Amino acid sequence: MVNCCGLVSEKNVPVPLKSISVQLHVRDHVASVHSSLQYVNEEDRPLEAMFVFPLPADAAICHFSAKIGEQEIVAEVQDKESARDQYDDAVSSGQQAFLLEESDESSDVFRLSVGCLSPGQNASITIVYVIELSIQVDHALRFCLPAVLNPRYTPAASAASVPEVSSACVIPYTLSLSVDVRSSDRISRLESSCPLDPLEFLDAQHTHAMVNLSAGHRFDKDVELLLYYENTHRSTAVVEAGAAAAQSGSLMGDPALMISLYPEFPAEVMSSLASQREFVFLVDRSGSMSWKMHHGKGAQKRIESARDTLLLLLKSLPMGCYFNIYGFGSCFECFFPQSVVYSEVTMEEALRRVKSMSADMGGTEILQPLKHIYSQPCYPDHPRQLFVFTDGEVWNTKEVLDLVKSQTFSHRCFSFGIGEGASTALVTGMAREGSGHAQFITGTDRMQPKVMQSLRFALQPAVDDISVDWTVPEGVMVDMLSPPISALFQGQRALIYAQIKGQSSGETEGAVTVKYRLKDQPVTNQLQFTLKPKEDTGLTIHRLAARSVIRSLELQEQAGRASGVENIRSRIVELSVQAGVSSVHTAFISVNKDSKQTVKGPLLQRRVPTGLMFGGSAAYGAPMPINCIVFGAPMNMCGMAAPGALGSARRARPPAYSSAQFKRSKQPTVEPEPRMDPLLRLVSLQKAAGCWELNAALADVFGKTEDEVTNHRPAQVDGSVWATVLALIWLRAYKLDQRVEWQFVAMKAASWVRSQKPDGLSQCVCEGNMLLGSQVTEDALGI
Template sequence: MTVQTEATGEHPAAGSGVGTLQTSEGGLPLASLAIHTDITGLAAAVEVVQEFRNSFTVPLAATYVFPLPDRAAVTGLVMQADGRVVRAELRERGEARQVYEEAIASGRRASLAEEDRPDVFSMSVGNILPGERVTIRLSLSQPLPYEDGTAVFRFPLVVAPRYIPGSPLPGPDAGLGVQPDTAAVPDASRISPPILLPGFPDPVTLSLTARIDPAGLPLGPLDCTHPLAQDPSGLVTLGHGQRLDRDFVLRLPYGDRAPEPSAEPVADPVPGLTESLLFTPDAEGDEGTFTLTLLPAVESDPRPKDVVLVLDRSGSMHGWKMVAARRAAARIIDSLHGRDRFAVFSFDHAVETPAGLPQGLADATDRHRFRAVEHLAKIEARGATEMLRPLRDALALLGAPGRDRVLVLVTDGQVGNEDQILAALPPAELDGIRVHTVGIDRAVNAGFLGRLAAYGQGRCELVESEDRLDTAMEQIHHRIAAPILTGLTLRAGEGLEILPETVSPARPASVFPGVPLVLSGRYRGSGSSLSALATGPSWERTFEAVTVASSPATALWARAHLRDLEDGYASDPSPERESRLVATSLRHGVLCRFTAYVAVDSRVVTDGADPHQVIQPVELPQGWETLSLPTPPPMQVAMPAPMAAAPRSRSAVSFDAAPPAPGGYGAPPPAPAAPGGARPLPKQGARPSPRPGGAAPRRSAAPPVPDLTPLFSLELQRLRALSAAPDPVRLAHLTDLVTRLEALAVPALADLLASFPTLPDPLTLWPLLEEALTALTTPTPSAPTTRRPFWKR
């Protein structure tokens, strides 16, 4: 870390200014957020500036949970305070936390940036002196998606509440959020910041500027979700008074093809396909990064296909999102042809299908499509977001090859158990199935939906308003068509080696009409050519590279590669995968979930006592105001008083749901905490108890979980008693048993029960259920209460 002095301007008095929210204990810690971006063609260099202030009378430790674009590479952090500049180091995450905590304990100013999801991060800034302001500057490199002549710069501004399934874990939580850590989401407390209730002043001043260089192509009128001002030089400025309550989306119409940073594209034997190959060598050695872009024309000859539509109807989809989701789903059904087949699943805590349709895949006749659309028109938002079962049901229907197989998920993606869902959908089950995701929200969980679409080599379309829906669904309609090329792999030319396991995406890729495919990886050697080979249809092409000395290509490749590795770790959390993640992140200077940026000032500014801990509340996403919210405490946000001790509140957004979901949407709101309650600093990813005598902090009351063991024992006895009965008797009993167990919604049985309708011989489920019920009625040792940091569990 390097430290230098810098002249600083005068700031207004702490707690003053437009948009400041005051409580009886002081103002909230985040004073302003500024985003500065330079867009060149299909890449953006972004600086995010967060300014924290301390309006208390004691030193402050502030925590802010915030989003970043899921494909952005975080490549640097600088902390500024009291005329000093500290450049952060990227370290292994546990080591970085230890350095941060030791700095705080020694009275030095410090900051820590951590990634909790591909698009959810946390910033901790400690030992901010009374009246002082600390500025954090994050450096990002971000690719811009480009399709059908338009590039998109999307910057999320708020972390929306997410559904948190699973039973609470014992021991202290890993973070300071409003949801407890659970078995399904062991870091739930790190991704659930408190919500600033609607109708109160915005505590954060937001500014955003974008300088646009279209790289020599004509640029059409900009389309944006927010009011903009644009000057002749190309500088775009966000209008005043905007809140951190929805994603910022800027669309740049470049024309009918992507900007080419290299030589003229080479015509390809496949009609309408153009390509570009760039090499970015490292400063030292004979290695570098390659980026191959294939851009096909928008054209397709549709073949018969099987389509399963999965629609989220959970509580977080309330309002315009449910209306838009119904329209989106209906558009997909209407786009099918008579030779296609389809199925529709709508889900919350249960899964429903349209009445009047045959079981399984129905022919896309006019009558069947009408009944499906009629079913969709009646759907209302309710309940919890149990997403895994309908996805597995959909994959089971699409299991037979022979036709184009497509799964379309329409949701806001607001779930906390992303890793659990992806781990339960291994790539082998998605082989030959294209998964498209349609994210509907003004603060969508783009990271998860993008990962799921990448697993299925599909498209992720994000819809932030009803006005945007028609355009988005037109593009989804095109993508449901057959791919131009499948099974695409790379081969190095003479004198060149593609470094093992560095190509992203890792799976053989497909090329779809109008959708650019970007393949990147690491190379070694002095050669200058790569070949691409496809298996369907048989196709091969050799490309000559153009060398670019300075480019964000390496950082962007590292970010994409780290995401591939993180997805693999979710399925197989081995020490080898963790070591590889850490090594890749540190070598290329790109933040991931296993590393963190830590900045420590060498100057001692406090006596080392625990600073006053405050977590920054976030805005409720725009359009969520009509949801059922907990009864607020007397103040908008309970700001703890120094040196007091009281349990923390878990007041979070709550939705009307039937049945209630413990720890998630639909749970009854907890009682508000009394004002006051100092938070001690979290240690090694888990917050120690502030209660006297070291007792663990109390969790908010959750609905009691009934003991189902007696029921399971009874059902097991019945199974064993009928094991020698005639097949018709056993089948009738099994059919009834499945309905009873489904009503209990036991996660350990969900996959077995979901497979029942698709089994060629339903009685093959009998011994499997007997084995599962035996396991559920066998006592197991209590889980240990000592937990490792969540990112190493």
């Protein structure tokens, strides 16, 4: 382990990165981020530094400049190979140069090369990127400034190409962050995982506000901001004027349009969620899942939170579905040879296995279990819903996403990033390519509400035959830039980018109509908008639109044939240079050609670490074996490749698995666990059909004795009906704030009660309220 952080010299001198200053400008649902990094060369010789750092996968870098002394040089976007050649030539000739490029392995990691800093010289690096803000389960808009680049599991075949990043326990640079929010809607509040100064409103309508990160933040974790508007789920349209200097007819020269749509599904369709599904849960069991969810008091381990979430999921599944659970690390296991029908027997068997799940499977090899899952035949009329839980970072992200994309017509993928530093490229990419939805669980977030929101999406019927039509004045055309919409969910945003061509003689109004079929029923949603451009948007919409087109072209390139790949690559480079945004084939390059003093002497090459979470690579030693058995095959060994410094060690690739093979680890000794949360205790007692039994364990959840509960039961009411009604009353009376978590448990319970057609329900509810000290109405219980 590296003890001294940063650019470590022969004399253990700290890194020359001294501070990071970030200005965040939010405009409705998008953000522009200005980051300035202050360097100083404290060596007595010229220095070339390497800084590997994370950015959100969907970010579009649109500016890069360097200020050395009083002289500022602004970088330009060039073809990556050309930029690398120019950088090498400049450095070898003693000129100051800077190179910013996206990692070849993952779109959320960038590498900054700082070339030829003279002894004692200061340099200020400015990076600007734009990004869409994601929407959370509580309707908040989320922005995350990544500080943590977790150790990424690297298959042995690609280990040599991975940039090395040292772990650090103390980050030797400071962070300042200021946030400016302007919205067409009223701002309710702004929250953060880190301490903030008080929010300051700058107008009477509360549509403009500012806030700063409190001083002293150590930047040892991601900075997460949650922004709440009064009407977050309102469809909107923003038209942005083109760049004056750009050619008319080009993407940057014409006005750009961003549509934020929130489809409203008919109530009669949403009243009955589909039960005929196959649910496959793929859970990361690598060593880092033993880390805490956050640094606060009472934090659960990630694997513990995953176990609680699986309990809730298993109890929430509808009767008539199929399910299976996989755990993965350096190898993988599945609970059943193939997905099984959901019943009391299979649910209890799965719960028994869930209780013994540990973070004991080494590295993060997600590709092999995915291949095994996709090799399993789907059940007719039971569309597959894949839930993926991981805290991991992998360096074969693009290979994983290609696999998910290849199976897009056979399943939907819902992904969850757990803990600080989970790969946005992996998590959002899997959901995007799998027509699903991505969630991130960071800080003190509870995993359960976010997962249950995704379960609600998974139970929604799939939307088919999605089409987008435009109604605009004569003389105007709309060229849609976004890829075709592949998934729509009730209450979830869908973004559309478009280019407006031509001019209208007088009319300024347009409309977009989204049509689709839902359970064979045609549905139409329409949004009116004005063609008049919005002022002072700084080309943010254009750059995000360009990024959307570039990403689509990159996916086409990966899937394309050799004959067409070169043309696609040329289009990517052309658009990237035109829009001034990053891509996999371009880089930002700046060379100070006007420097009067040529740098002489040998260059020192150093690497700057990003902040890793405490207990990074130091928590693990050499790879250790765990025993795995193959059903119907001799015992085998698979290596546990623990997280560590990137590229610091080769890890053995586990053997390839055929569709008929999977691994199951021996049952570990289960340590005594702390007393379960009352809600989870109640849920754990529910039967697969939805009812509860009248017993002492249930009474204990209510804080009563079994005799107290039994004596209040109306004579004509069955014990299970009485127990189930009590459970529903208790949930409504005392856990209403966690309704998102127990909504499907309650739906199953109410449906079961109705199926029993019991007498005396009104008296049952009345007696239940008296016993539990509540006032819940019969109508509220849905029985």
